[in-house]
Amino acid sequence: MSDKNVAKRETTDVERIERRRTYAPAVDIFENTEEILMYADMPGVTLDEVKINFEKNQLTMEGTCTCLKDYEKDDGFVYTRKFVVPGGIDPDRISAELRNGVLTIHLPKQDSLRPREIAVQAG
Amino acid sequence: MLLRWNDIDNAFAMLDEARREMDRWVRRMTEGGDLPSVPQWASGWPRMQFIDMGNELALVAEVPGLSEKDVNVSVNQDVLTISGERRTQVPEGYQTHRHERASVKFSRSFALPCKVDLEKTTALARNGILTVTLPKAPESQPRQIQVKSS
Structure with a gap:
C-alpha cells in the first residue's frame, strides 16, 4: 500500500535520489608548448573525494565536500565542471595534484605535436 | 510528477x-x-558562514589556495577579523585561455554576539577551508531555566 503522504516520499521510496547541491568551480587554464595547465578551486575536498575523468577529449572533474556536515544539515555539495580538450593531449601522462583545496591538472601534449625547427636545405 | x-x-x-x-x-x-594581477579588494570572496552552535561560535570560510600562513585571524574587543591575500599569477611562459581565479585581498569583521573564551579559541586551515571555533564563556552558555508551579 503506497504511502499517501507525498511530502515524505523520499524516506519511504526504495530509490534515493541524490540531491547534493552542485557548483561550478572557478578554473584557470594556461597553455605553453609542453602542456595545458588547469587550476580549479575546490575548497574542502580531500584526495579520496576527487575524481578526474578523461574520455575522448572531454575532461570532467568532480570533487565532493562533506566536511561541513557539522555546520550544514545536508549531504555536502559537489564541485563539477566539464571541458572539451583539444586533440593532441597524451592521456597516459596526465597528472593532477590537490593542495589546500586547489586542484592542479597537467595535460602534457603529445611529443609529435611539439613545435619543431625544420632545417632548410639548399636545393 | x-x-x-x-x-x-x-x-x-x-x-x-x-x-x-x-x-x-x-x-x-x-x-x-x-583581470589585474595586483590583488584587488574583494567583497564576495571568500564565502563564509558565522554560526552559533549552542556552546560555541564557529566561522567557516572557503579559502582555496591559502594555507595557515596566508590568513590572519584576530579578535579585538569582541570583534573577530579575518584577513588575507591570495595571489594567482599567470605562470611564466604560459598563455592564458581562461583566468577566473582573481588575485584578491580580503578583510571581514564580525561582531561577536556574546562573550567567548579566548584561551580556548582555535583556528584550523585545512583543504582550503578555514574553521575558527570560539567556545562561549561559561556565563554565555545556553542554560535551561526550570519552570516551577508556585
Whole structure:
C-alpha cells in the first residue's frame, strides 16, 4: 500500500535520489608548448573525494565536500565542471595534484605535436 | 510528477558561471583591462558562514589556495577579523585561455554576539577551508531555566 503522504516520499521510496547541491568551480587554464595547465578551486575536498575523468577529449572533474556536515544539515555539495580538450593531449601522462583545496591538472601534449625547427636545405 | 533534482542543480552551476562572467564583464567595462594581477579588494570572496552552535561560535570560510600562513585571524574587543591575500599569477611562459581565479585581498569583521573564551579559541586551515571555533564563556552558555508551579 503506497504511502499517501507525498511530502515524505523520499524516506519511504526504495530509490534515493541524490540531491547534493552542485557548483561550478572557478578554473584557470594556461597553455605553453609542453602542456595545458588547469587550476580549479575546490575548497574542502580531500584526495579520496576527487575524481578526474578523461574520455575522448572531454575532461570532467568532480570533487565532493562533506566536511561541513557539522555546520550544514545536508549531504555536502559537489564541485563539477566539464571541458572539451583539444586533440593532441597524451592521456597516459596526465597528472593532477590537490593542495589546500586547489586542484592542479597537467595535460602534457603529445611529443609529435611539439613545435619543431625544420632545417632548410639548399636545393 | 517526479522532478529530477540533478538537472536543477546543474542549472544552478551554470548560473554560478554566468555570474562570474558578468563580474568579469563589469570589471572590464570599468577598468578597461583583463583581470589585474595586483590583488584587488574583494567583497564576495571568500564565502563564509558565522554560526552559533549552542556552546560555541564557529566561522567557516572557503579559502582555496591559502594555507595557515596566508590568513590572519584576530579578535579585538569582541570583534573577530579575518584577513588575507591570495595571489594567482599567470605562470611564466604560459598563455592564458581562461583566468577566473582573481588575485584578491580580503578583510571581514564580525561582531561577536556574546562573550567567548579566548584561551580556548582555535583556528584550523585545512583543504582550503578555514574553521575558527570560539567556545562561549561559561556565563554565555545556553542554560535551561526550570519552570516551577508556585
